[in-house]
Amino acid sequence: MLHGLAAAISPESLMxxxxxxxxxxxxxxxxxxTATMGVALLVPFTFDLPPADGLAMLGAxxxxxxxxxxxxxxxxxxxGTPAAMTTAFDGFPMTKQGKAQHAIVASAFSAMFGAVFGxxxxxxxxxxxxxxxxxFGPPExxxxxxxxxxxxxxxxxxxxLKGVAGAAIGMLVSTIGLSPTGEVxxxxxxxxxxxxGVSYVAALIxxxxxPQAISMVTDRYRHNVVAEYHTKPGVIREVLRExxxxxxxxxxxxxxxxxxxxxxxxxxxxxxxxxxxxxxxWARDRSKFGKGDIRGVTASEIGNNAAAPASxxxxxTLGVPGSAPAAVIAGTLLMRGLNPGPNLFxxxxxxxxxxxxxxxxxxxVTYIFGSVLSPLIARMISTPVKILVPIVVFLSVxxxxxxxxxxxxxxxxxxxxxFTYLMSKLGFHPGPIGLGLILAPIVEPALxxxxxxxxxxxxxxxxxxxxxxxxxxxxxxxxxxxxxWTRRPQKKKSDGGGQEASA
Amino acid sequence: xxxxxxxVKDTDEDRNKAAVPVSSAAKDFIGGIVLLAIAAVSxxxxxxxxxxxxxxxxxxxxxxxxGAVLVIRSSVRFVLHRHGGQVDVxxxxxxxxxxxxxxxxxxxxxxxxxxxIIGFWVSSVLMLTGLPxxxxxxxxxxxxxxxxxxxxxxxxxAYFIFAVFFLVPLPTGILFGV
Numbered sequence: 152m153l154h155g156l157a158a159a160i161s162p163e164s165l166m167x168x169x170x171x172x173x174x175x176x177x178x179x180x181x182x183x184x185t186a187t188m189g190v191a192l193l194v195p196f197t198f199d200l201p202p203a204d205g206l207a208m209l210g211a212x213x214x215x216x217x218x219x220x221x222x223x224x225x226x227x228x229x230x231g232t233p234a235a236m237t238t239a240f241d242g243f244p245m246t247k248q249g250k251a252q253h254a255i256v257a258s259a260f261s262a263m264f265g266a267v268f269g270x271x272x273x274x275x276x277x278x279x280x281x282x283x284x285x286x287f288g289p290p291e292x293x294x295x296x297x298x299x300x301x302x303x304x305x306x307x308x309x310x311x312l313k314g315v316a317g318a319a320i321g322m323l324v325s326t327i328g329l330s331p332t333g334e335v336x337x338x339x340x341x342x343x344x345x346x347x348g349v350s351y352v353a354a355l356i357x358x359x360x361x362p363q364a365i366s367m368v369t370d371r372y373r374h375n376v377v378a379e380y381h382t383k384p385g386v387i388r389e390v391l392r393e394x395x396x397x398x399x400x401x402x403x404x405x406x407x408x409x410x411x412x413x414x415x416x417x418x419x420x421x422x423x424x425x426x427x428x429x430x431x432x433w434a435r436d437r438s439k440f441g442k443g444d445i446r447g448v449t450a451s452e453i454g455n456n457a458a459a460p461a462s463x464x465x466x467x468t469l470g471v472p473g474s475a476p477a478a479v480i481a482g483t484l485l486m487r488g489l490n491p492g493p494n495l496f497x498x499x500x501x502x503x504x505x506x507x508x509x510x511x512x513x514x515x516v517t518y519i520f521g522s523v524l525s526p527l528i529a530r531m532i533s534t535p536v537k538i539l540v541p542i543v544v545f546l547s548v549x550x551x552x553x554x555x556x557x558x559x560x561x562x563x564x565x566x567x568x569x570f571t572y573l574m575s576k577l578g579f580h581p582g583p584i585g586l587g588l589i590l591a592p593i594v595e596p597a598l599x600x601x602x603x604x605x606x607x608x609x610x611x612x613x614x615x616x617x618x619x620x621x622x623x624x625x626x627x628x629x630x631x632x633x634x635x636w637t638r639r640p641q642k643k644k645s646d647g648g649g650q651e652a653s654a
Numbered sequence: 655x656x657x658x659x660x661x662v663k664d665t666d667e668d669r670n671k672a673a674v675p676v677s678s679a680a681k682d683f684i685g686g687i688v689l690l691a692i693a694a695v696s697x698x699x700x701x702x703x704x705x706x707x708x709x710x711x712x713x714x715x716x717x718x719x720x721g722a723v724l725v726i727r728s729s730v731r732f733v734l735h736r737h738g739g740q741v742d743v744x745x746x747x748x749x750x751x752x753x754x755x756x757x758x759x760x761x762x763x764x765x766x767x768x769x770x771i772i773g774f775w776v777s778s779v780l781m782l783t784g785l786p787x788x789x790x791x792x793x794x795x796x797x798x799x800x801x802x803x804x805x806x807x808x809x810x811x812a813y814f815i816f817a818v819f820f821l822v823p824l825p826t827g828i829l830f831g832v
Contacts, residue, residue, distance in 0.1 A: 177815065192820050316689050316720035319713045323696060326713070330706040337710060338699050361762075368758045369751045371789060537789035541782045542808060544762050548769075548778075549812070553822045561766055561825070569759055577685040578678075595709045602705060 154501050156274070158203055159508025165516075167204045168509055171211025172516045178212065179219030179231045181546060185352060186216035186232060186419075186459075187475040188553070194483050202487055203502055207509035209483065210463070213476045214513035217419055217456045218262035218521055221448070225254040226532050227377065227543055229360040233352060234419035234455040236585050237302075237427040239359065241440060241447025247378045248443050251529035256390040259521025261404075261449045265456030266514025268405035269412060273507040277464050277496075287414050289600035290614050294623035295414070296594035299421050301630035302428040303583050311638055314583040317574070321358075321587020322594070324349055324567065331596045344559045351588045353551035353560035354567050358585045360547045361568020362575055364540050371536045378532050387522050394449060403429060404450045408457025413464050418474040419455035420589050426454025432633060460510040466491050467503050679731040686724030693717040761785055773827030775813065779805045 158164060171193070178189030190209050197205030220231030225242035238258065245254040287295075303314040327338045328348025339345035367377060394401065404426045411422040430450030431440045440447050462473030463480070470492025472478035481491050489495055489502075496503060534542075551564035571581050605613040615621055696714040701707050761784065768777040782805030783798070790797055816822040 178820075181815075192822075312720055312723060313685065316685075316717060316724075319716040319720070320689075320692065323692070323710060323713045323717070326710045332705055335701055335703060335706040337701075337706065338696070340699070365755055365758060368754055368789065372791075537786040538804060540789060541785040541805075544765070544785070545778055545782060545808070545812070548766065548774075549816060549822070549824065552825055553816070556823045558770065558825055561769075565762060565766060572755075574685070574688070577681045577688070579685060598709055599705050602708065 154504075156504050156508040158501065158505040159207065159512060163204055164207050164505070164509060165512070167200065167208040168211040168513055168516055171208035172215040172513060172520055174208075175212040175215025175217075175517075176219045176520060179216030180222045181231060181550060185475075185554075186213050186220075186234075187479060189213075189216050190476045190479045194479065197483060202484075202489065203505040203509075205483065206480065206502070206506045207513075209476075209480055210460070210506060210510045211513035211516065213480075214262065214266045214456065214459050214510060215517045215520075217265075217459050218259060218452065218517045221258040221452055222255065222528055225251060225258065225448070226528070227360070227539065228363040229543065229547075230355065232419075233355050233585075233589050234423050234458075235451070236355070236359070236420070236582070236589065237423050237451035238448055240427070240451075240582065241442070241444045244441070244443035245445070245448070246529075246532055249379055249381065250443065251378065251532050252383070252386045252525050253390050253445065254448050255525040255528050256387050256522055257394060257445050257448045258452045259518045259525065260391060260394055261452030262456045262521065263514040263518035264401055264449075265405055265408050265453040265458075266460055266517065267511050268402075268453075269409045269457040269460035270507055270511025270514065272409050273460050273464050273467075273510065274504060277468050277503075277507070286617075286619060289597040289604065290616070290620050291623060292414075292593060292597035293601055293614070294620060294627055295411075295421065296590050296597060298623060298627040298630060299424045299428075299590055300586070300594070301627060301634055302424050302586060303634070310578055311634070313579045317579045317581075317583035318587035318590075320574075320579075321354075321584040321589075322591040323587075324354060325351055325588050325591035326595065331599045347555070347557065347559070349563050349567075349588075350551070350554045350557075350560045351592060352554050353564045354588050355585050356547050356550050357564035357566070357568035358571045358581050358588065360543055361565065362572035362581055364543045364547075364568075365572045367536045367540050367543075375535055376533050377536065377539065382526055382530070387525070390445070393445060397446065397449075400430060400433075400446055401449065401453060403433065404453035405457045408454035409461040411454075412458025412461030413473060418462060419458040421593065422458035423451045423455040424586070424589070427451045428630070432630075437637075456514065460507070463506070463510065467506070468492070468496055470495075679728045682724045682728035683732075686721045686726075686728065689717045689721030689724065693721060757788065758785075761788065769825040769827060771827050772829050774824040775809055776827070778812075779809050781805075782808055 174193055175186070175189060178192075179186065189212050193209060193212055197208060200208070216232065217234060220235035221238040221242060222231060224230040224235040224239035225246055228239050228243040230236045230239055242254045242258070245251065300318065303311070303318050325348070328336065328346055330337055336346050407426045407429060408419075408422040411425060412419065427447060427450045430446050431437050434440065434446065458474070459476075462477045465473045466477045466481055470481070470490065472481050472491075484491050484495070489499060547564060547568075548561055551561045552558065554560060567584075571579075571584055574584070575581055601613050602610070608616075615624060693714050696710060696717070700711065700714070761781070765777055765781040768780070771777075772780075779802075783802045786801040786804070787793060787798055790801075816824065
């Protein structure tokens with residue numbers, strides 16, 4: 152173990168970690184280019200490297216992409232990857248308040264905190280945690296998805312009803328194409344082009360980027376730039392001081408991110424959603440969330456960054472990838488004749504701990520790069536709207552097409568973007584629509600598989616048959632109850648005024 | 655009922671200022687109709703096999719309930735408070751902001767459709783030149799030349815990153831194939 156960890160801090164390893172971090176910085180910051188795609192694109196470059204260095208570079212890219220996806224989320228309200236959706240909720244309002252650099256530094260610090268926590272958990276507890284992940288079956292994933300859905304309460308704006316309806320629209324859009332059983336084409340209207348369904352990444356770009364671009368067009372008479380940014384000294388110190396004063400918030404987000412990251416298939420997106428939701432729930436002054444609260448940025452970013460190294464735990468211990476990038480890394484190992492799982496743990500333990508060490512170090516390198524570059528990144532927001540808007544459209548088209556090399560995804564991206572803009576004018580917040588798009592691929596297959604399992608017993612036995620099910624279901628119910636309870640006074644106020652605010 | 659005079663006054667002021675002069679009740683009513691329309695389309699396509707349709711069916715019921723509540727609630731508000739019932743449709747489309755939005759959407763639709771004809775990079779240069787020109791407050795030939803130079807630079811950097819370094823495939827056109 153120590154030999155493996157020492158190898159992670161060798162100059163060669165640090166160099167490849169830095170290369171991975173730089174590549175991740177570019178990949179994550181470009182909407183549509185996901186960490187999975189980045190890892191896959193970098194795989195050929197690892198063929199000539201020793202396995203440990205190659206893995207270190209791929210892991211570093213994954214960790215850094217989970218940070219840099221927050222850059223467009225913070226600057227133009229467009230998540231670089233789906234995992235940064237909740238980062239935009241508070242990151243973009245911070246930018247509007249002239250605190251773009253604060254948000255970037257907070258995100259970089261969160262990347263480090265999350266990756267270090269997840270990486271250390273990997274080093275210390277890989278074995279026992281890996282076997283816990285196997286306890287999760289379709290009913291548990293269904294309940295996890297339902298638990299994540301309750302975040303609507305934090306992102307629905309003033310109308311919970313419209314939030315729920317928006318999430319239902321997002322989920323319904325994601326059902327277009329072949330059903331999970333693969334037997335039925337749904338909502339295709341006989342068009343073969345629709346059988347492949349809607350890429351949720353392309354759809355997510357549309358839901359967030361296009362309405363934002365249109366809003367910038369309409370606001371340009373008042374604001375020539377998205378937000379003013381003036382370089383201020385001492386921002387890094389100021390942000391660090393503020394964040395270090397919230398140790399419980401940081402630890403809670405890291406524990407949630409790590410816990411969810413270990414579950415195969417849940418990944419960084421759900422980790423960020425749940426972490427954000429819990430940050431809102433535990434906060435005393437939760438009214439600031441969604442309006443530029445730095446805790447919103449850190450909760451989301453620590454959650455998704457802790458999930459990145461944690462998703463490698465089931466891969467390395469059991470051979471079950473915890474996320475899509477982990478699956479690509481599994482493929483890389485297999486190409487080298489290394490079988491991820493118990494055999495790898497038994498025969499190449501040094502390699503595993505070098506990888507775990509590299510993931511941990513990637514968080515630190517990401518923080519260094521992110522902090523040093525933060526003034527430069529924040530200054531990008533001073534680009535005139537007339538230049539920025541076409542570039543957002545240009546990158547959105549590239550991102551939507553690049554996912555599956557399918558022009559239909561670009562049409563979906565544009566169509567959903569225009570639809571979301573119009574719906575936002577009717578008071579439907581884009582957040583729940585995006586949430587529905589993200590969670591549907593988790594909730595529906597889990598529901599269908601659990602229903603299949605219930606044929607052998609009963610629905611109640613499958614969905615509430617284990618203590619784990621009951622715990623997650625109870626948490627989901629508590630979460631729903633909490634949302635309704637916290638919304639009650641606002642509803643009274645709104646009714647009293649006779650007006651209901653809209654987005 | 656006592657607050658209606660003040661509210662109507664506020665609503666009128668907001669209507670003059672706002673980009674989209676539609677009241678809260680009218681927004682709810684239109685939103686509800688949209689939800690019901692989506693639900694209707696969903697029902698028209700729905701099959702009978704439980705495993706394939708249970709999930710869309712649940713979502714569609716949510717939309718029906720949500721749409722119905724919004725329509726009924728806003729209708730009650732129209733009747734009881736008599737506010738939000740008047741929507742100036744002609745005035746809405748005469749606004750500069752609305753015209754800008756429509757032209758912008760038209761512009762990006764043309765951009766995407768052009769990619770299939772003249773290719774991604776050529777259409778991107780045109781879009782990256784044309785949209786900034788459209789969005790400019792001062793439209794002068796000098797601005798146009800500057801925007802063309804920026805467009806070419808952006809495309810050159812993007813070409814290097816996507817096509818050369820990451821080998822990401824991009825839409826090809828019939829005429830130029832790039």
